[in-house]
Amino acid sequence: xxxxxxxxxxxKASLLLVFILIVVLILTLAERKALARIQQRKxxxxxxxxxxxxxxxxxxxxxxxxxILPASANKRVFxxxxxxxxxxGFLIWVTIPLAKEVVLANLDMGLFYITAISVLSVMGLLMAxxxxxxxxxxxxxxxxxxxxxxxxxxxxxxxxxIGILAQSFNLKEIxxxxxxxxxxxxxxxxxxxxxxxxxxxxxxxxxDIHHAExxxxxxxxxxxxxxxxxxxxxxxxxxTFTIAVLTALLFLGGWQSPALPxxxxxxxxxxxxxFLIKTVLVIWVIFWIRGxxxxxxxxxxxxxxxKILVPxxxxxxxxxASVLYYALPDWVITVVSLGVIGAIFYFIRRGSLxxxxxxxxxxxxxxxxxxxxxxxTEV
Amino acid sequence: MQVxxxxxxxxxxxxxxxxxxxQHPSTHGVFRLVIWVDGERIVKVEPHIGYLxxxxxxxCESEQYNQIVTLFDRLDYVGNLNSxxxxxxxxxxxxxxxxxxxxxxxxxxxxxxxxxxxxxLFYGVYGLDAGATTPxxxxxxxxxxxxxxxxxxxxxxxxxxxxxxxxxxxDVPDDFHKNVLALLDHLKGGVDECDSLLSQxxxxxxxxxxxxxxxxxxxLDYGVTGPALRASGVIEDVRVTDPYSIxxxxxxxxxVGSNGDCWDRYYVRVEEMRESIKIVEQAISNxxxxxxxxxxxxIIRPPAGEVFVRTESPRGDLGVFLVSDGSDxxxxxxxxxxxxxxxxxxxxxxxxxxxxxAVLVLGSIxxxxxxxxx
Numbered sequence: 190x191x192x193x194x195x196x197x198x199x200x201k202a203s204l205l206l207v208f209i210l211i212v213v214l215i216l217t218l219a220e221r222k223a224l225a226r227i228q229q230r231k232x233x234x235x236x237x238x239x240x241x242x243x244x245x246x247x248x249x250x251x252x253x254x255x256x257i258l259p260a261s262a263n264k265r266v267f268x269x270x271x272x273x274x275x276x277x278g279f280l281i282w283v284t285i286p287l288a289k290e291v292v293l294a295n296l297d298m299g300l301f302y303i304t305a306i307s308v309l310s311v312m313g314l315l316m317a318x319x320x321x322x323x324x325x326x327x328x329x330x331x332x333x334x335x336x337x338x339x340x341x342x343x344x345x346x347x348x349x350x351i352g353i354l355a356q357s358f359n360l361k362e363i364x365x366x367x368x369x370x371x372x373x374x375x376x377x378x379x380x381x382x383x384x385x386x387x388x389x390x391x392x393x394x395x396x397d398i399h400h401a402e403x404x405x406x407x408x409x410x411x412x413x414x415x416x417x418x419x420x421x422x423x424x425x426x427x428x429t430f431t432i433a434v435l436t437a438l439l440f441l442g443g444w445q446s447p448a449l450p451x452x453x454x455x456x457x458x459x460x461x462x463x464f465l466i467k468t469v470l471v472i473w474v475i476f477w478i479r480g481x482x483x484x485x486x487x488x489x490x491x492x493x494x495x496k497i498l499v500p501x502x503x504x505x506x507x508x509x510a511s512v513l514y515y516a517l518p519d520w521v522i523t524v525v526s527l528g529v530i531g532a533i534f535y536f537i538r539r540g541s542l543x544x545x546x547x548x549x550x551x552x553x554x555x556x557x558x559x560x561x562x563x564x565x566t567e568v
Numbered sequence: 569m570q571v572x573x574x575x576x577x578x579x580x581x582x583x584x585x586x587x588x589x590x591q592h593p594s595t596h597g598v599f600r601l602v603i604w605v606d607g608e609r610i611v612k613v614e615p616h617i618g619y620l621x622x623x624x625x626x627x628c629e630s631e632q633y634n635q636i637v638t639l640f641d642r643l644d645y646v647g648n649l650n651s652x653x654x655x656x657x658x659x660x661x662x663x664x665x666x667x668x669x670x671x672x673x674x675x676x677x678x679x680x681x682x683x684x685x686x687x688x689l690f691y692g693v694y695g696l697d698a699g700a701t702t703p704x705x706x707x708x709x710x711x712x713x714x715x716x717x718x719x720x721x722x723x724x725x726x727x728x729x730x731x732x733x734x735x736x737x738x739d740v741p742d743d744f745h746k747n748v749l750a751l752l753d754h755l756k757g758g759v760d761e762c763d764s765l766l767s768q769x770x771x772x773x774x775x776x777x778x779x780x781x782x783x784x785x786x787x788l789d790y791g792v793t794g795p796a797l798r799a800s801g802v803i804e805d806v807r808v809t810d811p812y813s814i815x816x817x818x819x820x821x822x823x824v825g826s827n828g829d830c831w832d833r834y835y836v837r838v839e840e841m842r843e844s845i846k847i848v849e850q851a852i853s854n855x856x857x858x859x860x861x862x863x864x865x866x867i868i869r870p871p872a873g874e875v876f877v878r879t880e881s882p883r884g885d886l887g888v889f890l891v892s893d894g895s896d897x898x899x900x901x902x903x904x905x906x907x908x909x910x911x912x913x914x915x916x917x918x919x920x921x922x923x924x925x926a927v928l929v930l931g932s933i934x935x936x937x938x939x940x941x942x
Contacts, residue, residue, distance in 0.1 A: 228705035324586045328605075328923070394699065395771055403594035403697050404924050483772050484699025486924045487608050537770065550799070550835045552821035552843070555808050559816075562809060 201293050205282055213426040214244040220426075220476050227480035251422075254415035259322055262412065266320030271413070271420035273313030277306050278428045285434060286360055288444045288461040300358040303435070304345045307390070310424070311337045314399065317409035317421075329408020332487055333392065333399035339494040340389035340396075346502030347383040350376060350509045351439045364443035371442035375519050378505045378526035380440045381533075382498055384474075387432040389494070391425065394479040398487050433471040441467045497533055504529055583611050586923075590619045594697050594927045597937030601914075601926065608922045613915055617908075620941040628901035633659055633733060633868040636901065641727040643903060644939045646689055649675075649682040649718075650881040651939075652731040655901075657812055658877045658888040659733045662870040668859040671735035672814045677748065677851045678721065678730070680844040684755060685714040686882035687837045687844075690934045691762055694834055697931040698775055703766050710758040717751055720744075733868060735861025748852050752845055759841045767835060776830035780917040780929035783828055790916065791909035794884020795836045796933050800828030806880040817854075820846045833932040867896050883907050883934055905939040 218233065218241065225232025233240035258267060284299040286292035296302050311334055318330015351372060355363040363372075373380050389396040400408035410421050437443060444460035451459050485493070508525045511517075583604040589595035598619035604612040624643060628636050640651040653675055660667060667675075692707025715725045721740050722730035730737045741747075766772055782792070784800040797804055805822045807815040823839035825832030872894040878887040884906025891900040910933045917929045 224701065228702050229709065230705060324584060328584075328586070328608075332608075397699065398924075401699060401924070403699065403927050406592060480702050482700060483695065483766070483769060483775060484924075485771055486775060486922055488922065489774055548835070549826045549832055550823050550839055551826070552823050552839060553803060554821055555819055558803060558805075558808050558822065 198293075202283075205293060206279070209279065209282065209427055209430075210423075212430050213423055214248070216426045216430060216472070217244045217247065217422075219472070220479075223473065223476040224480050227477070248419065251419040252416050256415040256417055257412070259412050261322040263320045263322065266316050267412075268417070270313050270317035270320055270409075271417045271424075273316055274310050275313075275420050275424040275427075277309035277313070278424050278431060280306050281431055284360065285431070285438070286364070286443075287434075287464060288457050289361065289364075290457050292361070295359065295361055298358050299360045300348050300352055300363070304341075304348060307431075308337075308341055310428075314409050317413070321409070321412035323412050325405045325407075326409050326411045329399045329401075329405040329411070332405070333409060335487070336389060336392070336396065336399055336490060336494075339491060340386045340498070343382050343494065343498040343502040344386035344390055346499075346506055347379045347386065348439065350379050350502075350506045353506065353509050353513060360438055360443075364438055364445060367442040367445055370519075371440060371445070373440040373442075375522050376440065376505070376509070376526060377523065378501060378529050379509075380436070381530055382502050382505065383440065384432075384436060384471075386494075386498060387436065388475065388478070389490070391428050391432055391475075393429065393475060395482040395485050396490060397484055398490060401484055429472065429475060430468070433468045433475065436471045437464060437467040441471070443467075497536060501529055501533055588926065595930065596693065596935055599911075599930075599935065599937055599940070601930070603923065603926060605923060608924070610918055610921050610923060610926060613918045613926070615911060615914055617911070617937075617940050620937045622942070624942045625901050625903060628898060630897060632896050633870070633898065634866075636898070637732060638727065638729050640903075641729060642938060643905065643942060644881060644883065644886070644907075644936050645726060646936055647682050647686040647882040648726060648728055649678050649731060650686075650879065650886065652728065653679055653813070654877060654879045654881070654886045654888045655890075656731050656733050657879060658875055658890045659868065659870060661877055662873060662875045662890060662892055663733075663864075663868065665734050665862050665864060667735055667862055669814075669856045670739075670858045671860045671862075673851050673855040674736050674740060674860065675731055676813060676815065676818075677848050677855070678718070680847045680851070681714050681717065681748075681751070683844045683882045684841045685711045685718075687841050688714070688758075688762075690837055690882075690931075691766075691834075694928075694931045695766055697927050698766075698772055700766065700769075700772070703762065706758075706762050706765060710755060710762065713751055713754055713758075717747055720747065732861065732864075734864035735859070739860045745852060745855075748848065752849060752852075755841070755845055759838065759845070763838050767838060773831065775924075776834060776928060776932070778827070779830045779921060779925050780833075780932060781827060781829045782913055782917050786916060787828065787913060790913040792884070792913050792933075793906050793909060794880070794882070795823075795840060796833050796884065796910050796913070798823060799825035799832035799836045801826050806878050806885055810878065812877065812879055815847075818847045818850045820844075820850075830928050830932040833934075837934070869894060869896050878904070881906055883936065883939070884910060903939075903942060905942065907933075907935040907937075907939045911935055911940055 222232045233243035236242040236246045258264060281303050283293045284296045284302055286295060314333040315330045318326045351363060352358050354372060354375060355366040357363055392399055400410055410418060413421060444464040446460055446463040505526065508522055512522050583606050585602060585604050587600060588603055589600040590598040595601065600616040600619065602614040602616065603610055624639050628639055637652050637655060640655045641648045644651045688707045688711040692704040695703025718728060719725050721744065722728040782800055784802040787797050787800040788802060801824060803822060803824055808822060820843040823836045823843065825836050870892040872892055874891040876887060876889045878885055886906055887904030889902040890898055893899040914930060914933065918926055921929065
């Protein structure tokens with residue numbers, strides 16, 4: 190590799206970083222606006238026109254804040270942890286294509302690379318939890334480790350079944366394979382598992398257990414402030430975007446669009462926008478869930494992961510592989526998948542069916558109580 | 569205090585002690601709960617109070633009777649009017665003052681609206697404890713409407729000083745009747761909306777059903793009162809079983825739970841809001857014209873003696889014990905705050921639970937630290 194190539198790669202990587210930063214800035218504002226809409230309020234509307242400059246104000250505030258190092262913290266671990274969370278999330282982006290021609294390095298083992306790298310961020314969270322010398326942070330870090338490692342399995346299994354279906358781990362080829370039908374139709378179960386496990390990987394509602402404000406006071410991030418905290422924040426939103434992009438790539442057909450009457454650069458831009466629209470849809474669903482659901486308890490999360498998602502993901506791989514091996518029509522996967530999804534929802538609602546959601550509060554009329562009381566006094 | 573302590577009997581591991589509070593987002597004020605945990609499981613808890621102690625009861629002894637009402641505002645700072653009422657009832661009982669009808673109706677209307685506002689705050693914060701942000705906004709939206717009405721009547725959003733010994737401070741504004749009816753209409757929809765947002769949510773059910781159970785007998789032994797007691801299946805509401813003011817004139821319902829778990833304590837409050845709306849409806853349609861305050865001397869000197877009154881505050885049985893020595897200042901004022909008694913049962917409720925449950929159980933007994941510490 191000669192010097193110009195290295196400089197070129199460096200420039201591309203910087204460009205990618207800038208792109209990610211812009212996306213994160215937009216996402217923070219979008220999330221606040223979307224949540225505000227759900228919660229019947231206006232959201233940020235003071236900085237700039239309708240609040241569009243709010244993320245910049247936030248960033249400025251965070252960067253000018255004092256970075257506090259707790260007295261008994263392990264200095265090195267404490268300072269490195271944010272980077273250890275951010276870097277794996279960023280490295281994934283090396284191989285994620287945004288359009289057919291827009292990618293830093295198209296790897297043949299792209300999906301494999303993504304799953305291998307993304308697991309590393311667990312370490313960062315554990316480091317943050319341990320390095321802070323704070324018990325809440327430690328509990329949060331351990332929660333994160335348990336949660337992320339458990340949900341890694343269904344997450345990877347869902348990706349694996351896509352690999353089987355597309356006969357490739359190359360993201361470009363996977364998208365090309367979806368020219369006729371997006372994999373969401375062939376793999377509804379895979380999509381469900383991927384999104385659920387993805388939410389758990391992100392640590393977003395209803396799986397925001399490791400940084401639950403009301404329980405562990407922000408978990409691993411409790412002692413962080415200023416710029417270092419903002420790196421965690423950056424990583425969280427970047428990962429949200431990553432999951433949304435991966436969902437669009439693997440299940441929604443990526444940049445595959447209805448025939449567009451363009452060619453060359455315009456075509457690239459058009460397919461890129463088409464792809465971003467799909468991503469935005471997924472992101473909106475993630476925000477929507479955040480605005481609606483409370484949080485699960487850690488043992489409920491674990492039992493959901495191990496007792497429902499992991500078996501379901503194995504079933505998914507099994508049916509995908511069998512259908513391909515025996516050359517059955519694709520709709521068989523769809524039908525069986527939908528059946529399994531139905532079974533999952535049945536298991537979730539099973540408690541309710543046994544009267545779990547029964548209203549145990551009954552209303553007693555005051556007239557009855559008064560009658561009883563007057564009887565008692567008469568006796 | 570020891571940082572690590574061997575408390576669990578079944579394992580050799582040293583249990584981790586964590587301080588939940590006094591600075592913790594979900595202890596509802598400055599409450600400190602020391603928890604020993606074995607992983608996520610709670611082995612032992614130890615509540616500590618006193619971080620908000622202001623010596624209110626002692627201050628009362630150096631203030632004139634009229635001035636003490638403002639101190640009672642600051643005890644239960646979410647159900648201010650109910651606290652004011654408790655003290656005024658005590659002084660009225662001691663001085664044998666007859667309160668005019670109109671004042672009684674105004675008091676009942678405002679106190680019940682205050683109960684709704686308080687329960688709405690509970691609803692919102694409970695949602696937040698469970699990890700859902702939207703209920704908080706919904707609850708505060710409804711509470712804000714009630715606060716607006718309070719502002720138009722009393723001139724203040726929280727520390728009203730409106731209920732006075734012998735009646736109320738001043739008559740309600742001209743558009744009060746209309747405003748209350750509009751508010752009730754709005755609240756009916758609001759309560760239904762809040763109910764449908766959270767109560768039957770599958771995850772919320774999973775988090776609250778069967779968690780923090782206390783049976784009626786234990787609850788009575790601990791001195792638990794109010795919604796927390798009724799959730800355990802005990803029919804006890806001072807408004808009905810030992811009526812004060814004019815509560816014996818209204819027909820409403822007392823929501824009673826059967827499991828005594830977090831969900832029951834939560835839902836009893838939701839239903840209570842509906843019942844309070846019924847009371848306000850009956851009161852506003854029967855409100856008579858006339859005086860709003862009895863003739864009371866500017867400086868009240870009750871005859872020497874002692875009196876105890878109990879009222880149903882949003883959190884439970886709020887009692888005031890008042891001793892007068894015949895001077896213009898009380899000899900002793902003792903408050904029996906419901907939150908304080910309810911808090912005693914916390915340790916019992918937290919047996920065999922997880923850290924995450926501690927937050928929900930604490931939230932479900934709806935403590936106000938201003939009242940606990942006084």
